[in-house]
Amino acid sequence: xxxxxxxxxxEDSAIxxxxxxxxxxxxxxxxxxxxSEAEGLRASIERDRPDVAVIDIRMPPSFTDEGLRAAxxxxxxxxxxxxxxxxxxxxxxxxxxxxxxxxxxxxxxxKDRVADVSDFCEALVRVASGGTALDPEVVTQLLGASKRLxxxxxxxxxxxxxxSLMAEGRSNAAIATTLVISExxxxxxxxxxxxxxxxxxxxxxxxxxxxxLRFLGS
Amino acid sequence: MMKADVDESERPVxxxxxxxxxxxxxxxxxxxxxxxxxxxxxxxxxTRRTWAEFIxxxxxxxxxxxxxxxxxxxxxxxxxxxxxxxxVIIIAAGVRGAGGFGAFHRGLARNFLGEQIxxxxxxxxxxxxxxxxxxxxxxxxxxRAMAYSVLKLPVVLFGVWFAFSVxxxxxxxxxxxxxxAGAQRPPExxxxxxxxQPGYLSVGTSGFFHATAVFxxxxxxxxxxxxxxxxxxxxxxxxxxxxxxPDAMTARVRSxxxxxxxxxxxxxxxxxxxxRDLHDxxxxxxxxxAMRLGQAKEKLAAGDDVDLEQVRRLVDDAHRGxxxxxxxxxxxxxxxxxxxxxxxxxGALSTLAxxxxxPTVCTVALDERPTPAIETIAYFxxxxxxxxxxxxxxxxxxxxxxxxxxxxxxxxxxxxxxGGAKLSTVGSSSSGxxxxxxxxxxxxxxxxxxxxxGGPTVVTVDLPxxx
Numbered sequence: 001x002x003x004x005x006x007x008x009x010x011e012d013s014a015i016x017x018x019x020x021x022x023x024x025x026x027x028x029x030x031x032x033x034x035x036s037e038a039e040g041l042r043a044s045i046e047r048d049r050p051d052v053a054v055i056d057i058r059m060p061p062s063f064t065d066e067g068l069r070a071a072x073x074x075x076x077x078x079x080x081x082x083x084x085x086x087x088x089x090x091x092x093x094x095x096x097x098x099x100x101x102x103x104x105x106x107x108x109x110x111k112d113r114v115a116d117v118s119d120f121c122e123a124l125v126r127v128a129s130g131g132t133a134l135d136p137e138v139v140t141q142l143l144g145a146s147k148r149l150x151x152x153x154x155x156x157x158x159x160x161x162x163x164s165l166m167a168e169g170r171s172n173a174a175i176a177t178t179l180v181i182s183e184x185x186x187x188x189x190x191x192x193x194x195x196x197x198x199x200x201x202x203x204x205x206x207x208x209x210x211x212x213l214r215f216l217g218s
Numbered sequence: 219m220m221k222a223d224v225d226e227s228e229r230p231v232x233x234x235x236x237x238x239x240x241x242x243x244x245x246x247x248x249x250x251x252x253x254x255x256x257x258x259x260x261x262x263x264x265t266r267r268t269w270a271e272f273i274x275x276x277x278x279x280x281x282x283x284x285x286x287x288x289x290x291x292x293x294x295x296x297x298x299x300x301x302x303x304x305x306v307i308i309i310a311a312g313v314r315g316a317g318g319f320g321a322f323h324r325g326l327a328r329n330f331l332g333e334q335i336x337x338x339x340x341x342x343x344x345x346x347x348x349x350x351x352x353x354x355x356x357x358x359x360x361x362r363a364m365a366y367s368v369l370k371l372p373v374v375l376f377g378v379w380f381a382f383s384v385x386x387x388x389x390x391x392x393x394x395x396x397x398x399a400g401a402q403r404p405p406e407x408x409x410x411x412x413x414x415q416p417g418y419l420s421v422g423t424s425g426f427f428h429a430t431a432v433f434x435x436x437x438x439x440x441x442x443x444x445x446x447x448x449x450x451x452x453x454x455x456x457x458x459x460x461x462x463x464p465d466a467m468t469a470r471v472r473s474x475x476x477x478x479x480x481x482x483x484x485x486x487x488x489x490x491x492x493x494r495d496l497h498d499x500x501x502x503x504x505x506x507x508a509m510r511l512g513q514a515k516e517k518l519a520a521g522d523d524v525d526l527e528q529v530r531r532l533v534d535d536a537h538r539g540x541x542x543x544x545x546x547x548x549x550x551x552x553x554x555x556x557x558x559x560x561x562x563x564x565g566a567l568s569t570l571a572x573x574x575x576x577p578t579v580c581t582v583a584l585d586e587r588p589t590p591a592i593e594t595i596a597y598f599x600x601x602x603x604x605x606x607x608x609x610x611x612x613x614x615x616x617x618x619x620x621x622x623x624x625x626x627x628x629x630x631x632x633x634x635x636x637g638g639a640k641l642s643t644v645g646s647s648s649s650g651x652x653x654x655x656x657x658x659x660x661x662x663x664x665x666x667x668x669x670x671x672g673g674p675t676v677v678t679v680d681l682p683x684x685x
Contacts, residue, residue, distance in 0.1 A: 012498075013498060013502040015502055015503060015506045015539070016502050016505060016506050016509075019505075019506040019509050019510065020509075023509055023513055026513065058497075063494070088497055088501055111501075111505045112505060112508065114505065114508070114509040114512065115505070115508035115509055115511070115512040116512055117509070117512040117513050117515075117516050118516060
C-alpha cells in the first residue's frame, strides 16, 4: 500500500515508536528514521528528505507543543514535505495554526486512529501525496466553533455528513464508500453544499478542503 | 577628685566628696556603671534620638489631629447618613482613609524612631463597587488604624502636657535672661508649671538672682525633657506595634493562606504528574495494544493466505502490552491512594515495613482513627522516609513508631545509619523531604529531623489527629 513512500517518525514513547515502525514497514512504507525529539527530527529530515513525517505534538523537553512548532518550521523550509501530526488530544488551536496557510500535505490525527490500520495508512498516503487528513474530532470541533452556524443550519443531515468527510480530506470515492451511497450522489451533495454555502466550486480535493476549512474558520 | 585605675577593675575606688572628705568606696564595675548613667543623662539633650523623638512627636501629633478630625467627620457623617446608601460609602471611605493615616504613621515611625512596624497586607478589594465596599468595611487593618487614630489623641494630649511643655518651658527658661526679663514668667504651662509653682528656685520676680534661678530651672528642664518625651513616645510605640502591625489573626490568616497556596500548587503538580504518567505510560500502552490488534485483525481478514505466525506474534505482543498496562495502572493508582490505607494506618504501615529492603520494626498504638487525610499524609511521610533510609543512610535496620498523644498523632522513623541528614539534602528527589514538610505544615503539623554525624537519624512527624 505504502509502496516506496518514505516516512520519518518523531515520537517520544518508545513503545509507540517501535509499534509504528513495525506497522508501517509491514505495510510497505520505507522508514527513513525514527527519533524521539524535535531536534533529531530536523537533522533527520535535512539528511533523508522523506516524503512525509509523522510527528507527535507533545515531546521532550517541555512536553507541550514541540512537535507542532517543529512541524510549522519544517513546513516553511520544505514545502513539499507532508506532515502528519499525531496527538493524544485534539486542540483546535493547533489545527488552526497548522492550517493557517494551506491544507495541502497536512494531517492531524488522534493517536487512537492507528488502531484502524488501513484508515491510518490511507491517511498517511493521502498526506504524502499532497492531500489532507483531519481527524473527525478536529472537524467536529471546527464545526462546533464555527461562527457560520446560520449557513450551516441550511444543510440537510446528509449534506452535513458529506461536509464533515470533505473537511477530513476524503475524496468523493472515499465518501461514497463510507456513507454507502453512489459517487454520483456524493457529487450532487457536494454541489448542493457549495451552492448553499456560496463557496467557489473546485475540482481538486485539497482545494476543496481548504475552501471548506476557510469557511468554517472565518 | 576621682581616682580610678581602669586596669584593675576589682580594686575599690575612693571618692572624696566635699571639703569634709566624705569617702565613698565603690568597686570599679559599679563606678563604671555610674559613669555610664551619668554620661547618658549628660548627653541626652544632645543625641540624635532625642531630637528625632521630638520631631516625631510634633509631626505625628499634627497628623493625629488631622486623622482624628477625619475619623470623627467620616464616622459622624457616615452614621448620620447610614439610612441611605451614601452613609455606607462614607464609612468605608473612612476606614480606607484611616488605613492611609496608619501607613503614614508607620512611615514616620520608621524614619524618625527607627521603629520597623510590619506592613499589613496590601488592600486587595474585590471587583466592583460592592466588592470594594465589602472589602473596605472588612479591612481589619483599616479599622485598627482607626482605633489607633482615636487612641493616639489622648496620648498626644498627655504628651503635650507631660513632655512637649517641658521642652517649651526649658526653652523659655533658658532664653529668659536674654530677652524675657520682666515678661510673664516661665514655666508657662504643662507639668513643669504644676510641679514648680511660681517660685522655681528663687522667690523674687526680677533682678539678677531671679534671672539666674530661671536659667538654672531651664537647665534642669533641658535634662528632664528628653526623658519625659521618651516615656510618651514609648507609649506611642507600644500603641503602634499593637494597632498598626498585622494582628495575630491576620498573621494566622497569612500563614494559612501560604499553606493553602502550597497545597493548591502541590495538588496541581500532583494532577499534572498523574496526567503525565497516564499519558506517557498507560495511554501509550493502550494505543500500541490497539495498533497490534488492529494489525492482527486486518491480517486475519485477508482471507486464505493468513500468515498465522505473524498474527500469533502480534497477539503475543498485544497480550504482553495489556498485562504491562495493567501493572502500570495499578502502580499509578496506588501512588494516588494506597488501597491498604482503607483498613487503617496499622495495616498500611506494617505493609510499608514489610516491603522495606531493611529489617524494619513497626509499632502502632492508636486509640482512635485519624481522619483519612492525616492517615494519607502519615503514610506518604513514612514511605518517603523509608525510601530515604534505603537510599542514603547505609543503615542496617530501621523502625517505625506511630503513637497517639491526646489530639496528636506522632510518627517516628528511626534508622541506625551514618546520620548527617538535612532538610535540603535528604529526599529521593531534591524536593523529597521539603515537599513532605510542606504537606505536614499545611495541616499545622510539624516535622523534625535529628541526625548528628555518625547517626542515628530520627525523624519525628507530629500531625493533628483530625485535620
